[in-house]
Amino acid sequence: MDLLLNEQQRMLQSTIQDLLRRDFSKEMLVAIDAGTVDVAQGWPALASTGLLGSLVPEEHGGVGGSFSDAGVLFEELGRGPVPGAHFSSGVFAALVLQECGSADQQSAHLPAIASGDAVFAVAVTEPEYGWERGDVQATAERTPDGYTLSGVKLHVPDALEATHFLVAARTGGESVGLFIVPSDAPGVACRTLPGLSTGLGEVLLDGVAIGEDALLGGASDGWDAFERAMLRATAVLSAYQVGGLESVFQMCLEYSRTRRQFQQPIGRFQRVQDHIIDIVNHLDAARWTTYEALWKLDTGRPAESGVHMAAALASEGYYLACNAAHDVHAGVGIVREYGLTLHTRMSRTLYHHLGSPRYHRRRLAGALGLQPGLS
Amino acid sequence: MDLLLNEQQRMLQSTIQDLLRRDFSKEMLVAIDAGTVDVAQGWPALASTGLLGSLVPEEHGGVGGSFSDAGVLFEELGRGPVPGAHFSSGVFAALVLQECGSADQQSAHLPAIASGDAVFAVAVTEPEYGWERGDVQATAERTPDGYTLSGVKLHVPDALEATHFLVAARTGGESVGLFIVPSDAPGVACRTLPGLSTGLGEVLLDGVAIGEDALLGGASDGWDAFERAMLRATAVLSAYQVGGLESVFQMCLEYSRTRRQFQQPIGRFQRVQDHIIDIVNHLDAARWTTYEALWKLDTGRPAESGVHMAAALASEGYYLACNAAHDVHAGVGIVREYGLTLHTRMSRTLYHHLGSPRYHRRRLAGALGLQPGLS
């Protein structure tokens, strides 16, 4: 039993912290949020750290690190929270390519993902939003040369930054295949959705013609493999949310000391304390379930129940911690330049990503054998 | 709009309060709880008030009062909480008899219920506990002279006090009939269950032979009518729980003033305050939904959604308020003679009675048209 970071992880952590301090100050993040600075502006700096190849094998130009290592990096990114396609491309798409792609497809795309030259976004969800096989209704019609993709992909993270999409589409009946689609392919149209979410986009596929080699693994049904990749990506996403939780907690702690009302620091009031205690409880529940889930993935243990539990706790915890943080800060918290609303928006944006808390709880029930007829 | 008790209700309230102060002091209720005094000992006093006939028509020797009037009475009983068959017999069974019974059956039994000479308990639930038609698995087999009842009725309130049971049993297929069964009929065996609940019993029906006239309304399927009676009874049960909530609230308020720790009344601490505020919120949510539900019943308005909402809030609120009250009282609260545990036990006992909070929420969803295909 050793529940501390190892030497190498502490180095990783300190390197990424230095970068983030330099290139992603709170003022910069607020400016990105306000739209006065483009999110893509930070991409070269991120790519330079090698974090986009954290989970890409060395043979494909990546680091070939452990899930726990990736957790260390993405926890730091989550603290910002640093927006952008680092997770979509460097983790989610990279894992899907490894799980579903052929050797050629991996060789063709993983190095570019690791270097940051290509930016992949994963376009699975649709207006009837959900992460189950049955929720995919976009179609891939067979043509002599390949496929024609049609449909609407909605709430796709980082769509506007992407050079490529991994698109899920029905290839016939219940079968769902995954396709590599360049974002500049004819028939692809893409925009960011306005509102409380951040960086979610609409991707219209209007009869997009793609070659046969665009189908991941050449498999007309790649959904089960996709779900395996998604499960692993989920644990890293949870680490990102843990970072966000940590940051929200620290903001509240600091404010509890410096803000005075009724002639004392507001943190002397039990009601304020209890909000912050709720936050640290959400934080630690998400943190330790996430760390254990990453460890299970790294050590080849059955990780399904652990990942789903961590994901539910991280998504719910981040959401509720932001609510509690707004209680702690009252008016100050909604002022954009203060920085709390960055987390508020991100917590909402990620709440359903890679499956809602409800989805993860249902999957957890399944993993625990809590289905009728399984006793 | 007039949200105050009327003159007559204030008189009812004051009469029952006087009686309860006299015959059901806290010491007496604690003694009943400890088993040193028999719960039946208080029956004559209760019967003398006429409250057992509150909802029985005048022609059958009752008061023929409104549901709101009954609410006033049972709210006061709930404050004790005064245990015993007053609700089972005077409200639940009386309403079932009126809804399901023939004129003869009503004439035969309602006067005795109103006077307290007969004590009816409603024996519907079973080991596979639930309040849906499908949960009834006891059987009524047709014989030349009537029926033979077999089965196990479990968690039947006030079973040991009852002179008669209203038993639900399958009369064939999905049909469920209601039967009047004297508690001393051969084949009936009855005992109280030990544990945290209070007054719940097991009723064994081992080939109990009863006449044809025991079938309520002569209807081999009386379940729908039973549910109508149950809905009305539920609103009065909610009033009883509101009384319990009120009493728990008052205990906590008093304790918050008199108990001192850290050189001040504990009620000066925000954490203690918040427990009590949670309690008063549960109380008022249950109170005003219950009052509105009773008013809807009295004025012939559609009451289904109102009753189910009130029932869910009253059952959950009473349960959670007792938890919060234990937080306020800490060690003192678990001392039997203090009296809080009377409510703790009663809140658990009533939590599922006439349908669990889950049941009421599901029914509420139905009443609101939130079922697929109903739009």
Added chain:
Amino acid sequence: MDFELEWTPEQEAFRAEARAWIEANVPSIPDHPDPANLTREEYELQREFGRRLGAKGWLYPTMPAEYGGGGLSMELAMALEEELDRYNMPLPPYYDTGGKLGGIAILVWGTEEQKAHFLPMILRGEIRTWQLLTEPESGSDLASVRTTAIRDGDEYVVNGTKIFVGSSHGAEYSWMIVVTDPDAPRHENLGWLMMPMDLPGITVEQMDLLFVGGERGAASGIKNTVYFDNVRVPAFNLVGGEGNGWKVAGTHLEIEHGLLRSAVRDDPLTERVFDYARNAKRGGRPLLEDQDVRDRLVDFYIDAEVTRLLHFRNYAWRGQGKQLTYEGAQAYLYQKRGQLSKARAVLDVMGPQALVEAPDEWAVADGHVEVHQRGAIVDQHPGGTAEIQRVIIARRLGIGRDVREEPGRLR
């Protein structure tokens, strides 16, 4: 008890008159989910309609007729509001804390001259008034404000900064809490001032916020920072006398803490959310097939209903002359926390679509849902945070104290 009003023929006649008048006079203004989108032109239409209502005494129907109010009973006011509600038009039809909060404070604490001077222009809709309470260092702890108003001859000289102020499109007046005597003890050092907003030295600057909701009938649009730099205001405008600002504030705070609702209606969000759920599908199957979706909607419904009933109780009891103590803050607390739990229920049911803003084609219920997602957070703070409501409830119930706190004066 009676949970519904039975209307007399006279009341029905009034209602018919009101309906006809409203139909003839009401302007057509789009229902902006986000009040920040209200244009200057639309605002002017609202003000014009307000002045017409004011001329009939219907802008503040229950306020005394002698000062320009309607002098109407609670029942008639309710009928009036119900008729306006057909056009989705609140009363007043724009953000104006003049009559709702400040007007009552002036009525209770003003001199006869002050009432005669200020109330008619408020109640007739000639001016619109902001409230200036919060400062950078004074939020929940309102009594710690630092903006000073120092007497100088027949004037007060005002210096300081107020934040989270008002709405879009300016105001003719503001009422504000100021320090009139920096050396006096806490709670005895304050004044309550009616401030013409066109005086030299006043600067108004828009804040950059997550969102500014505004409650029904008080849709505020945006919030501002207001700077006072040696602003000279006539001493006549100090209401309640020097050193009494905290008592005067007690009056308007009493209203703000949960008694602001007049007629109590169903939350329109409920039907919008139910509509969505009844029609939405997931993977080709009705969304309502999921039990957890139904459960969340029921939670939503119960939150809305309990809030409605608690406000209804307060409204009815005030009408019956029963003294309220903790009930205002309780209903307000329920409403605030209900917004949060409803927002989460909606997000659970709808997924990220709940976060899409109008006029995007994917916005749900013309954007009302997304506005609610933001507004639920922001609604926690104005008029006292949830924590402040709990402080009031605890004091009024007498938790831990033998003597219960008295409510602020309302008459």
Added chain:
Amino acid sequence: MDFELEWTPEQEAFRAEARAWIEANVPSIPDHPDPANLTREEYELQREFGRRLGAKGWLYPTMPAEYGGGGLSMELAMALEEELDRYNMPLPPYYDTGGKLGGIAILVWGTEEQKAHFLPMILRGEIRTWQLLTEPESGSDLASVRTTAIRDGDEYVVNGTKIFVGSSHGAEYSWMIVVTDPDAPRHENLGWLMMPMDLPGITVEQMDLLFVGGERGAASGIKNTVYFDNVRVPAFNLVGGEGNGWKVAGTHLEIEHGLLRSAVRDDPLTERVFDYARNAKRGGRPLLEDQDVRDRLVDFYIDAEVTRLLHFRNYAWRGQGKQLTYEGAQAYLYQKRGQLSKARAVLDVMGPQALVEAPDEWAVADGHVEVHQRGAIVDQHPGGTAEIQRVIIARRLGIGRDVREEPGRLR
């Protein structure tokens, strides 16, 4: 990070030795869901087994060998506990706060003579010790105790009343907080005393309570009121010196507030509840068909898992020598509140059957479920209420304070 221990061959050898010894020595005692049902005879068997463990240093395996402990590493102690766990036998196999809490206090604060005198009899299982803290007027506010111990020559004379004390079947010693100087300031007026329970003037009386649970490994059976009437105890028995009782208490409270768990195991209730749910039917259909039943079970599981992980973190970090601050109280808070939410989940899933007590035939899981329904309430208070855990967490995190509170001394 590594969430599992990898056992060395030496450690495995120790485990094998322990297993064989335990198999040869462990008495067979029924697993009473309600510890109040433990008979005197069964208790004596537990004590005898404890003495045999004590003779090997295995009763308190990590305590120093020089005083009768085992001097074992955390890993070996864990192996020992896992082996005992096969027989559902905690360590010590009876309620004894002597070694778990009082022993550490003596180790940290006692003189060499006191350690040599008290520790061996505790650690070898010769005595069993109760703790005497709470009084009728002193619960959460432990520092306000009124029981006095006034020095008189070589003795202290003790007068007062302690409540919620101990267990069934008596104790040879108690340690207690007393006032040694009624005139000294708060926190400087206290003493920490080892009290032989056979002294004249001590009366023990059983309390009538909803239930007395007792945590795993500390099953207490019943609780008592203990009266002291001019009890004379040797001055030697005061540990830490006059006026230092609060500091000594800081040591055992540090352990009690969330660090009492040694090896961390799955809550056996989880499997009992899951078993029930997998086999139960409603209306002839599997209970698990209801989505809300599955949801409740998942809630239950998550509560249990998070509690396990937080305790596990604390145990591992203590083993790695990392200084804990708020973490003990956090895990304890989670555990306490988790009991409540688990109890409600169970009641929701099982219905009133969860309330049926053993040995009734309808009792679920041999009555463990009903005991949990009662115990979840009672478990909120011993070792500091949830509110007190929150006080500790807030101070240790430094919420609202620039200087964080230091933990009590553990060495």
